[in-house]
Amino acid sequence: MSNALKVELGRRYRFSASHRLHSPHLSAEENCRVFGKCNNPFGHGHNYVLEVSMSGDVDPATGMIANLADLDTFVERQVLEEFDHKSLNEDVSAFREKVPTTENLCMEIFQRLKSFPKAKLERIRVQETANNSFEYAGDNVEGKQR
């Protein structure tokens, strides 16, 4: 029966960061039209919530898919240290080229977390505000929307 079941460990983290949505490939008018107030030259910020889902076998000795202390340390090092209380545009090299939308943020964070050695990264969800969130499960996995 257990083989027919999949168990995932979910963990939420929080970080606060600023960003500005602006594309150098668009004119000032187009940037303003496409990104609206998110194009404000001085940027703005959000309290992001990052949800990480890991799968794997539950170790009978510990009852765990992964030790939370290991996961917390990994996420802290790979993401939170570089993102929390930072400007995504200025402080995260990936966003010097790409617009720091939450879609792109999801893909960047997934890349940073997929090498976790003790469990398989299934997907992440980034909540930008209480009213919008984005999920990414990697490009080789067909995300099944409920």
Added chain:
Amino acid sequence: MILLTRKIEFAASHVYHNPNLSAEENRRIFGKCNNPHGHGHNYTLEVTVEGQPDPVTGMVLDLKELKEILEREIMQRMDHRHLNYEVAELAGQIPTCENIARIIWQLLEPKITQGRLHHVRLYESPDLFADCYRNGASAAGKP
């Protein structure tokens, strides 16, 4: 297909300790969860059932019936209990979120006969939870 979710909360205590490991290993692996006198949480359980609405009642299953199943199988077994000592299904297992979620799936799955159990999510705290679902399904899209 319709997915129907009901949420319940229960409060329980537990301790993480593996008798096959040394005291030092237990402390190293489980940290403060290894406190011998245990500790507790307010657990939140979300149970999702899949199915087609009955053409007569418009229901996948009667919510009253789901409520009764959850009361009988989960609340009476786990609410205001010590998970290590009072829940037979968890005997000999570390009562982590992963293990409790799996036990809850195994308890509920045969009892839900209208529709079919689709997904169980158990929160130990707002920032820590476990998902359990049938292999091949997905826990995606659940805020």
